Amino acid sequence: MADIARLAGVSASTVSRALSGSPLIPEATRERIAELARSLNYQVNVGAANLRKRDIQTVGIVILGDSMQTISDPFILNILGAVADALDERGMSLLLTRLNQERQGQMAAMVDSGQVAGLIVIGQLTWHDYLNELARRGIPMAVWGACLPDAFYSTVGGDNASGGYLATRHLLLQGARRIAFFGDTSHPEAGLRYQGYVRALGEAGLQPDPRLHQPFLFGDRRIRQVIDLWLDQKLDFDAIFASSDIAAISLIGALQERGLEVPRDVRVVGYDDITLSTYLHPSLTSVRQPTIVAGRALVELLFEAIAGQPRRTVMLPAELVVRDSTA
Amino acid sequence: MADIARLAGVSASTVSRALSGSPLIPEATRERIAELARSLNYQVNVGAANLRKRDIQTVGIVILGDSMQTISDPFILNILGAVADALDERGMSLLLTRLNQERQGQMAAMVDSGQVAGLIVIGQLTWHDYLNELARRGIPMAVWGACLPDAFYSTVGGDNASGGYLATRHLLLQGARRIAFFGDTSHPEAGLRYQGYVRALGEAGLQPDPRLHQPFLFGDRRIRQVIDLWLDQKLDFDAIFASSDIAAISLIGALQERGLEVPRDVRVVGYDDITLSTYLHPSLTSVRQPTIVAGRALVELLFEAIAGQPRRTVMLPAELVVRDSTA
DNA sequence: CTGAAAGCGCTAACAA
């Protein structure tokens, strides 16, 4: 910047003002300086500027999970993309971090060290207590996931209970009676989907059968084994509600391998409505979550938190997209 | 930091040295200061530190593409994850940006403004000339994609020609004779895969039939239409080599919808070997690209570029994973 | 081993 100032025959202050579009600088001067900067590929050093201005133009986005595999779900990428776009609209940068349990501490460090103004967290998993601790310590946060009753942080999430309800009711209306639920209910979102499932069953006068509830993780090598054990148990089920599309697709694959046809023998509903779901055969019925809105909401809530406003919860509607897997 | 110094009864210099693990500070003092910092949740301000040290602990990762949809391929996420982990190992942060053609300029700005030390670019697409221009301007870069002959930047990529060759030869060995190629050959990587395809056909004494080459983009609503037109043309083909798993899976869906069975009527090979491919029915034969190695290599080449070392190319082996879709 | 002082590149009072 000193160079520019010298070449333009003005002081650094003038250059700074010109480049930041201060109304104090006349158009002619501004233009001249801007042109000079452009020709030298000069860009204001944001680090130095932020240091002086005492503000941070960067937001941290933390993806929780134990391993690489955990984030191979395209849905995560959709949310990530939506957040990236929403931040971009506000001229903010995005610092991406993937964390597992052992490195929880890094989350607070990102804010404490002035790297980021706040955190957007994707993949609540079972970190609720830790997130609460951070929130109490004043770390600005917005979390994608279920809104837990005692949460101290802002959350944005789909209406999981309603999603679970819609999916299950749809299966019931299609004539299913023995509906299995695949999902780890210790995960808050899946837990709420399960609640919706139970409610829909209840309305139909049915009790959830615990043997039809299978907690499982996608990518688990044992999935085929789990399915096989199921079938060997001669458990009787005519539909499956899986708490992610990836899980649902894997399940359909496993069922087909066993000679079971979808939807004829077993109807299947997934969750997330990833793009691929449309293109499969049978195409997959799924519960859609509005990711673009979610991205915007996460950014908005984070900004509110940074501004010291009270925590808030946004619940986005769940929409059932009916396709061939439940025809 | 001034606070810590005061509370510890030492100067800021000492705190700085203690916290950065300087050997000048005796263990006892260091421990005392570290403890104090911990209890106050103090973390050194990295921005200020970097400003003073004149170095940047952040790398930009740029995902090229026109829209959200473009990056919904899980393979991108795998690479991204691998890069994130590799950077992490070196204690670097990752600034994520998604850019489309209109905002090309942002790439250089990230480096010029001192936000990042260099760029890792994913999704070369048709940006080759622009990337070359940046490289000439001295922007440190490492690009995931095909290594073009006149590239001025470092690249890491799979051996696409060999991948295409392996996939095609495998199909030929399985008895296929009329093999369609799905992929946009104006995209450098797909172009090389096509070359491998042509070579394998040549070795079998076959000519590529231009009608069997279908450039297409995943997610395109017209895919079903494209397939239908194909079949209506009574084009005769017994296998498809698709240049991504997502494309292959969509194709299988479309074929099945038309009553064609995979692999009985049409054998299909994909590319990328995404996790889901194993769990489908039929499970998908695919060409695997070693993403973890790729992530490490990208980071390594970028560091070399930052250190001013000459550009370099890393080509990773392609491995054919045979599954049921070509049985 | 420790502290004082200078300065990274920038912006914002304040003064002109």
Next chain:
DNA sequence: TTGTTAGCGCTTTCAG
């Protein structure tokens, strides 16, 4: 409208 000056939070000579 512009320049001078101070200082954001840190590290690092240099001198003790």
